[in-house]
Amino acid sequence: MAFHENLSRTQQILLAIFCFPLLPFYLCYLCFSRNDKEEDEDVHNTARAEEGRIQTISGQSRFTGQTADVRYDHQQEPVVTFQPDQRAQVFPKQTWQDNQGFSRNDEVDEDVHNTARAEEGRIQTISGQSRFTGQTADIRHNQRQEPVVTFRPDQRAQVFPKQTWQDNQGFEDDRGQGATSTGGQQGLYAYPWDKSSLKSIPLDLDQFKNLDAYASKVNVRNSVENLVDTLLQKAHSDLEKVRAIWVWICHHIQYDVEGYHDTSKRSCEPADVLRSGKSVCSGYAGLFEQMCSLAGIRCKKLSGFSKGASYKPGKVFKGDSDHAWNAVYLDGGWHLLDSTWGSGFVENSCTKFTFSYNEFYFLTHPALFINDHFPEEEEWQLLRWKLTLQQFERNAWYRSKFYxxxxxxxxxxxxxxxxxxxxxxxxxxxxxxxxxxxxxxxxxxxxxxxxxxxxxxxxxxxxxxxxxxxxxxxxxxxxxxxxxxxxxxxxxxxxSSVDKGLSLPKALIQPVGPSWLSEEKGILEASPRSPVVHTEDGCCLVTITRSKNLDVFATLDSNSSHLSEDTRRRHIWTTCYGSQVEFKIHLPHAGQFAFHIWAKKTSEAGSHQCALSYLLSCSKKSVTWPVFPKTYGDWEEGYELVTPLAGILPANRQVEFKLKLPGVTDASVACDKIYPLTHSGEGFWKGFCNTSDASKVIVRASKRPGDNTYQYLLEYRVENH
Incomplete structure (x- = not known):
């Protein structure tokens, strides 16, 4: 509080008259004082928090108790300073939004994506996560978009996802203004990468179509200078010059696999690389650097560790660097590229090189480039949040094709x-x-x-x-x-341990379960939706809706089954009702089975293709279902068998039959004698037969009245025969 606030009104007037000649000096003091304060702690880059909720009144937030000042330094890293208790203060409500870029979330009161954690000092980023110790503050927004902060006592190092900060700040392809050892201004890119582009600058690759065609066909080998002059006939802007040089090298320089294994047989001098048309990574990068220099482009040859052909997950990088690449200065910032990896690839043993142009490594966004390139000098990561070598080793390698x-x-x-x-x-x-x-x-x-x-x-x-x-x-x-x-x-x-209860069938075709892929193959709907079907009694049902004129059948496979393929198929009973198909499965024994539905358009040539797979699992050891009855070619779509479903009938028993056979005029069961079936008003053919002295039972039918010619539909076997 100012000292003059305790004076009377008369005393304040006299003081103002007395001090009026000093007013210009006082205003200058205030100006310089404010500038100093803003340089150290910009009000638009500062947020204050309290233990408890911040009360918002008329667009401002009042707080008491312990406070934390959260600001960004010149490297755009969050810095937090804690202050002792003090009287209520007021700061603009928008301070938080200016710094954190909080997104609105009315559904969840405490969403992890609307949470930021701070420490006293800078947050150390390790392997995509931030570790912090000491006194901490949890900063979030409630449903009313008011910042809420909770303080916690000192504790051991904790870990929270690094993207917590990014999700709240929002992604910006921001180029920093700090001077670096590279000279000039270096672009510092936010992390993670902008998912709308793989490049460090916006590019329309179609603009390079004619230039790429020209550069790839240039055949100048007598000197680097003449090569650059020829390329620049079609390349005018700095970006086009870099592109032409990149395309030429990627299409004309092959990796020297012999020189890789024998250093005495290789040269990385640009003139030698141009003449021989081959080199290792250092030669690629050296030639690129010289060609850029002749074209008037600032270029830097970089070296470091890489996850290349011989890399295996978990590798620890030691000793000298193993790779070289380049950085070019375009559009006010530095950008990364690797012409070695852009030209093609070598096998793991590095005995054969294959030309295979890879666009990914041209002006790659640094947040993606760091997946497999770790520079010796930290600043050449071009990332706002730098990775350590240990992080680089620990992180998964997302190959270029991933993106x-x-x-x-x-x-x-x-x-x-x-x-x-x-x-x-x-x-x-x-x-x-x-x-x-x-x-x-x-x-x-x-x-x-x-x-x-x-x-x-x-x-x-x-x-x-x-x-x-x-x-x-x-x-x-x-x-x-x-x-x-x-x-x-x-x-x-x-x-560290094996799940003995689950052994996937070798014949299981991936992917498993209904998906957009099964729909493309003609299975429009399928039930169940789960890819794994668990059955206690060994019985399950799969139903599908198929597209028009799609022919389907199903198979069953298991690692533990010694049954023939034909027998396994007879553990599936298929019933078709137009576009609807029903598969009843009775597993022959316990275990895991691969159930496949094969499909083919009736109008197309060729064989059936797997359209849908399921994993069927039965753990009950006592399950021993018999096969379904054998079907003959005259068993048509639309026919339905209700009973008996078991293809093996008991001996010396009277067995009931019930079937739906549209279009049939006469039906009977033949074993030791003929047992006619009666057509009911419900549309079913019903009847009985006795299995005494019979070894097999045949269901037959006729479609023409009075015709003694019958078609065989089903065949059963009788037990003990």
Whole structure:
């Protein structure tokens, strides 16, 4: 409180008259004082919080008790300072919104995405998470969008997802203004990446169509200078110059696999690389740097560690750097690219190089580039939140195809994952329908995959303890059926215990359960929706709605079954009602079974394709269902068998028959003699037969009145014969 507030009105007037000549000096003092304060603590980048709720009155927030000042430094990192108790103060309500960018959420009072945690000092970011110790404050918004803060006492280091800060601040492709060792101004990019683009600057690749075609066909080898002059005939802007140089190198320089293994046989000098047309990464980067220099583009050759062809999840990087790439200065900031990886790939043993242009590594967003490139100098990460080498080692390697295919994120963010109760689960989100494959230790077994419209879920059940290699592959759903899947993720899977109760059938075809893919193949609806069907008594029912003129049949497979394929099929009874198809399954024994529905358009040539898979599981050991009766070719769609369903009938018994046979004029059962069936008003054919002295029973029918020619429909076997 100012001292003059305690003076009387008369004393204040006299003081003002006396001090009036000093007013200009006082105003200057206030101006400089305010500027100093704003430089140290900008009111628009400061938020104050209390222990308890902040009361909002007339657009301002009043608080008492212990307070925390939250601001951003020049690196845009949150800095928190705690203050002792003081009298109520007032600050503008919008202060919080200016700094945090809170999104409105009226449904949840305390949503994790509307929560920010602060410490006294800077938040240390480790492997996508932030660790903090000491006194902390939890900052959130309630349903009325009022900031609410709770203080907690000192405690051990805690971890919370790093994206907590980003979700509240909002993503900005913000380029910092701090000077760096690179000279000039370096772009500092927010993390995580902007999912609308894989590039560090907005690009329309169609604008390069003619330039790319020209640059890829230029064939100048006599000097780097002449090569650059030729490329610049069609490239004018700095961006076009960089693009032309990139395209030429990616299409004309191959990786020197021989030089990789024998250093005496390789050269990284730009002139030698141009002449020979091959080099290792250092030669690629050196040639790129020199060509940019001749074109008047600022370019930097960088080195560091990489997750390349020989990388395995969990690798610890030691010693000298193993890779080189470049940074170019465009549009007021630095941008990253790797022409070595843009040109093609080598096998794991590095014995063969294949040209395969990869657009991903041209001006890649730094938040994606850091997945497999770790520079020796930290500032060349070009990230606002820097990663440590330990984080880089621990993080999962999202391969370039992961992002090129429109995949967004995996639930398993570390390179090593562990099973829990014998199972590990990986979920991947995508922008569009995507096809996936997986293998464990090179075999397509022990994995259960389900598709969603925006990704997939993979459950893995290793059958022995230890360390396993899990690979995940993907391709776009709209791509040609013949196109190969690309590797998108690889994990080291540690298994400490095995789930003996679940052993997936080797014949199980992925994905499992109804999905957009089964709909595309003609299964419009299916029940149950769950990919796994548990049955205690060994009986279950699957129903589908099929598209027009779709022919279907089903098969049953199991690792533990010694039955023939024909016998296994007879444990499925199919009934068709137009577009509706019903499959009754009676499992022959306990265990896990792969149930497949195969489909083909009647108008198309070729064989049936698997349209839908289920995993059927029965743990009851006493289950021993017999086969269904054998059907003959004259058993038509629309026919329905009510009883008997068991294909093996008891001996010396009277057995009831009930069937629906549309279009039939006469029906009977033949065993040791003929037993006629009677047509009821309900549309069923009913009757009995005696199995005495019979080895098999035949159901037959005729479609023409008075015709003694019968068609065989069903066949049963009698026990003990």
């Amino acid at each position: 090129s295919l429109g995949l967004l994120v995996s639930s398993a963010e570390t390179s090593t994952i562990e099973t829990e109760n014998g199972k590990a689960t990986v979920t991947i989100e995508s922008r569009a329908p995507t096809l996936f494959l997986s293998d464990l230790n090179g075999a397509k077994e022990h994995c259960l995959m389900t598709l969603r419209g925006n990704g997939m879920t993979l459950e893995v059940y290793p059958q022995h303890t230890g360390t396993h290699c899990l690979n995940i592959f993907a391709k776009a759903a709209k791509e040609d059926k013949e196109k190969n899947y690309s590797s998108v993720l690889e994990y080291s899977l540690k298994c």
